[in-house]
Amino acid sequence: MEGPRKRWPRGETAVEGGEARIWPHWVRSLGVMIEARAQVRFACPACKRLYDVDLASLALLKGREWTLVDRRARCKASRCRASGRFVAAAAGDQPFLLLSASERLPDWLTGARPSDHEPPHSEPPTPPAPPGVDPVRWAYARDDRTRKRLVREARG
Numbered sequence: 001m002e003g004p005r006k007r008w009p010r011g012e013t014a015v016e017g018g019e020a021r022i023w024p025h026w027v028r029s030l031g032v033m034i035e036a037r038a039q040v041r042f043a044c045p046a047c048k049r050l051y052d053v054d055l056a057s058l059a060l061l062k063g064r065e066w067t068l069v070d071r072r073a074r075c076k077a078s079r080c081r082a083s084g085r086f087v088a089a090a091a092g093d094q095p096f097l098l099l100s101a102s103e104r105l106p107d108w109l110t111g112a113r114p115s116d117h118e119p120p121h122s123e124p125p126t127p128p129a130p131p132g133v134d135p136v137r138w139a140y141a142r143d144d145r146t147r148k149r150l151v152r153e154a155r156g
């Protein structure tokens with residue numbers, strides 16, 4: 001009978017102190033991450049901020065076979081520079097995975113999705129309503145075409 005926590009022989013895929021981790025296919029290399037449109041961020045454990053990772057530029061530098069799993073990087077904040085890991089999600093509404101076989105996702109990121117860390121609106125703020133235009137309808141106008149129509153209607 002073998003114990004439930006069988007140790008892997010040295011040099012195999014297992015991580016010291018833990019069990020081997022099976023990664024989803026879309027995290028295995030920069031190339032597959034780009035193909036899968038994975039959402040990848042650098043997560044700073046000190047200032048608890050997420051930074052965008054330019055996968056395309058990284059792939060040009062390191063090659064598409066390179067992986068972010070178990071890599072570390074330095075925080076970009078000039079007064080922080082803490083060492084951190086990368087996190088990735090399959091899509092904006094999917095939870096992040098920590099790309100480290102030996103560490104678990106920190107509490108501040110548990111259950112977090114890329115969309116939770118984006119500002120609520122990426123559109124530029126709406127300009128003030130021109131004279132004669134109903135300000136409520138103006139505020140709800142989602143695009144330039146609607147705004148132009150409201151201006152035309154206001155001019156009669």
Ligand SMILES: [Zn+2]
Pocket residue numbers: 044045046047048049075076077080081082
């Ligand atoms: Zn930082």
